[in-house]
Amino acid sequence: MPVAHLSDRGVVSVTGADAAGLLQGLVTCDIDHLQPGDASLGALLTPQGKILFDFLVVHAPAGSLPGLDEGGFLFDVAAASAADLAKRLNFYKLRAKVVVADRSGDFAIAVRWSDDGPQLPGLDWTDPRLAALGQRAIAPAAAMAGIADVDANTAHMAAWRAHRIALAVPEGGADYACGEVFPHEADLDQLGGVAFDKGCYVGQEVVSRMHHRGTARTRMVAARLEEAAAVSQGDDIMAGEKRIGDIRARAGAGAIAMVRLDRYADALADNVTPTVGGAPVALTRPTWASFDMAGD
Template identity: 30%
Template sequence: MSWKNLIQQQAVAFPKESQSALTPLADLSIIIVSGDDAGSFLQNLLTNAVNALKPHQAQLNGLCSPKGRLLAIFQLIKREQDYLIVLPAELAEAIAQRLSMFKLRSKVDIALSDSLAAVGIINPDNKMTDLPSTTMQGSETELGLLIKQAGQSPRFLAICEKDKTLLLSEWLTDGWQLTTQAFWQLLDIEAGVPAIFNDSKEQFTPQQVNLELVGGVSFKKGCYPGQEVVARLHYLGSPNRRMFLARVGSGELPQANTPVSDDDDNTLGHVVQAQTTHDNTLLCQVSMKLSAISTKANIGGNAVTELTALVNDEG
């Protein structure tokens, strides 16, 4: 079964509890950054300490505008000879072009991969051995490089060659379930992993989506675009917004950057990302003003029934 055929297969929205499942993540693209200067090049551009990465390790990372606003959030994975940037496909071409603007005389190659694919692995069975036990650590398997992901359910991001889909097809005939990309996104939402999309680029600072609290920002590294703004807020002030989980009882799934408002239509915050849960409620990551977290809030005209802090530190 080809990669194209695999992503066209019918999938269940919510796999059974503890059921081994896989998700072809066709909404993610992979940028390969290689060359002698790849590490130092990325170190000088991204929010996290790229130099701290060892082969088969990953980290959450961000790319900011000069004003300290996020253009993208992604997983950066170090391999033996290069780095992989795994990010929403809708951002991939623009981010690759922006990175290329900074190449100058650096010995760096930046390319969108057409041979690599991202696959979500959930609750792997005991046939998969030597899996990493620490979040953001990776190991090589017959499928490809697997990186352990945050969250309560055991899950892994697999980076594999698209011709490995024959193996995935065999798993599906051996009791595994095929689930949706929406379910994988829901697990990210529950785990507090933020995301940036076309509709929300340059909307949020790292602190407004808790990026530094989930390991996506280093305050000990050198300069990068937007670093002065991000560092000033860290050392000289406190964020007036944080990211929360908001539950909405019903309604249309809101897009990224949808306003969160009060009954008088005053803006209290914005949606970071959202998905539908198994009981047909909506679960949203929202970047909210801390001064407004006790205010009755609405998203798309539907009431927020529950607002939960994702971190203990509220600024």
């Protein structure tokens, strides 16, 4: 099941002469360095530095998709958040020569994470977070009908989710809620979603301070569960009587957990095995991450 139409993802377009300048002053990633066809992970934050929306943004030239008459940027975002993202960007645009639109009815997202599947339709790019996440594409919504029927695509989406969770790559809307976490807590700094050498953007002071002072105590990490363990999203991870985190996503034995790293280090020092619902859970730093974590 190497190809899926991600019906839980939407598309927002930002086009016009001032699109790059507007976005460069708003989002965490470096828009100015995106060449046509390039993509980046990024986020729009609250002034307090928490993630309102995370997304993949691709520099899309005029005519790269049917109905895209003006060049600009396309945002691959959680479908439930697409309208709110468009509304928020419109709030910020003021007099800028920019057109912001929720294009989720016109365009759709597909993913291909194996060499075995068919080629993706539309404008495609390598997932900027990890090469192992494969290729993504934005295409006219009608083009997605040829990928799989509804029942087959539901299975493909479940397989894709399991692949993402196995790689311990978190996603907003699925693994954390709007306004809940800082970029460091969702590992955006580890996955190329924060540019620390660009100018100001919304929430930049808080993110920069956390980065340079090394004060991120909470992180999304990889978790391994017993297959038979009755564990669900939101279940607390305990070290004895102390809560050290919770489960954010699960697929089979693989999971993503939000963990207080200092409390986990204390548990290891005390030879206490973390548990969820009484079952043991193994916590590790994702293979692609470089932050310090006890035991790794």
